[in-house]
Amino acid sequence: MAVSKVPQNDVILLTGDMNAKVGTNNLNNERAMGRHGCGDRNNNGERLVDFCMSNNLIIGGTIFPHKNIHKLTWQSPDGRTINQIDHIIINGKWRRSLQDVRAYRGADAYSDHYLIAATIKLKLKKLIPQGHWQKKLDIAKLQHPKKNKEFVLELRNRFSTLEASCEIEEEPSKWNAIKTIYSETAQKVLGFKQKGANEWISANTWLKIEERKELKAKLLNIKSQRLLEKTKMSYKNKDREVKRSARKDKRVFVEHLASEAEKAAAYGNLGTVYKITKRLCGRCTNQTTHVMDKNGNICTSESEQAARWVQHFQEILNLPEPEQPANITTTEDILEINTNPPDSAEVKAAIQTLKSGKACDIDAIHAEMLKADILTSTRVL
Template sequence: MRARMTGKCNNITLIRCYAPKNDSDEEVKDKFYLTLQAALERVPCHDLTIITGDLNAKVGEDNTNNDRAMGKRGCATMNENRERLVDFCNMNNLVIGGTLFQHREIHKLTWCSSNGRDKNQIDHMMTNGKWRHSLTDVKVKRGADIGSNHHLVTASVKLKLRSVGQGSYDIDKLKSSEIQKAFILQLKNRFQALADLDEEEGNADEEINKKWDKVTAIYKQSSEACLGYRQKRGKEWITPSTWNFIETRRALKKKRFRHNIPEAKGQIPQAV
């Protein structure tokens, strides 16, 4: 099941699934992960993606060579389904949330057998690596009154959004006398047009907040027309020649990795 919720700043896609058991046929497992992959590929890349469900995978604590897909806070022994789930997460830049946070074992075990002896962590919640640090907690709630031998798995997500504004105006351009004159002329023309409009419409007693909004709009429009936005500059303490060395080094390293050629001494220039 896939659901998408639209938000003001970011959209969230939820995928709910149920994986075959560990002793199921290999073809059945392959079909499940192909279906899950197809559903994931339909999700826009900028969405916060959350995949939840009974994956029947015991992921354990060992995350050697898989630290991007899971943490060291899992529990129980590993099974074959674990390899499939971790490979799926590695391929799609997903992380298993239940392995990231330190909790008592009773708050990590998600399933209990009918005889009460076997307990495992087989229900999981994954999110895309881009939003890994927005995931603040994953915890099992044992007190939920539900007719199942699975416990409720909860997650806390706190979105950390960056400003997407266009930046500040390039006021350094005002040092030029020509741009100063053009900017002043823009302001005079716009304020004159505003005054004429007020006289025609008889808006002399207009509320002060509305007048202030018009004044700020005039300054913004004039700044955009004459100044533009300040361009992001590189670090001034790095000289252009050093940047050239850095780019050359990067290109040679990419070439070496692409062709699996050992790096020769003196092949890559050193930045000074």
């Protein structure tokens, strides 16, 4: 059985339409349910209670006192029968973490089942952050000629002002000034990358959703059978309009992403093309590899992972001394190595060989920023 294979310290949550009425009588079943169920128990309810008793599980909807309208989860299409057949079940070890379970009749969903939600409070281990996330510059904008020209112009103006002031004398001060100019220019012209998903649902669709919510609230308060049937039909039609409008917005959003990918490909920005392709394919999560010890067990704590890395590099880098010394033959030819500072041509060649699309160093100066105006970069470096 799948439940028996779950580790005891893990949280087990079983949710869904069980089609089981457990009732209010919890005699001899106190470990599996409370006294706040609804109706009478049926055959599926008996099986569910026995299953929970055997696996130390608790039916959450029966242990919190609520009004019946906040416990009943299903209503028949004719509106005459209403039962509690949807459940949220948790294992007994985490019973205290379950704060509340109730049904929400006002949830805007075209279904004969009501939304049932649980409030769970877990106490997690506090992790001390090792550093703050650094904002990333939007370097991809340098691919556009207009932004590239604006960046070069701002960069030259700042360096001309700095040279005119003659404030740079020592090497550390000179490098700090160069780094500051590149960083501030990039922040002003390029800006930072914006995180978060783009909103693809249009205002028209949100308006239709609000109208559907109003019909849902009206549907719950109607007593007349004739008005109830009329409102149900209106709600059904409005639900179709919402879904049709949402599908249209989704198509427009996908076409917009495709056009952005096409423009990025035209500028040679393959990184953006790759990210958009992953987003369209639904594979946006970054997977991380677990750190394992020699026996194949996962190292969970930070201290265990750090110790495992230390052990790994000690085994890889600390090799024993060779048994035979290296036979190095000396030559009388003296190599002529130029130890003078590099000239402008060598600096320019080094900047041109830098690879684009790579992560920057701690100075936050990307290779694209140096190659945007290679003449200025050669002169100041």
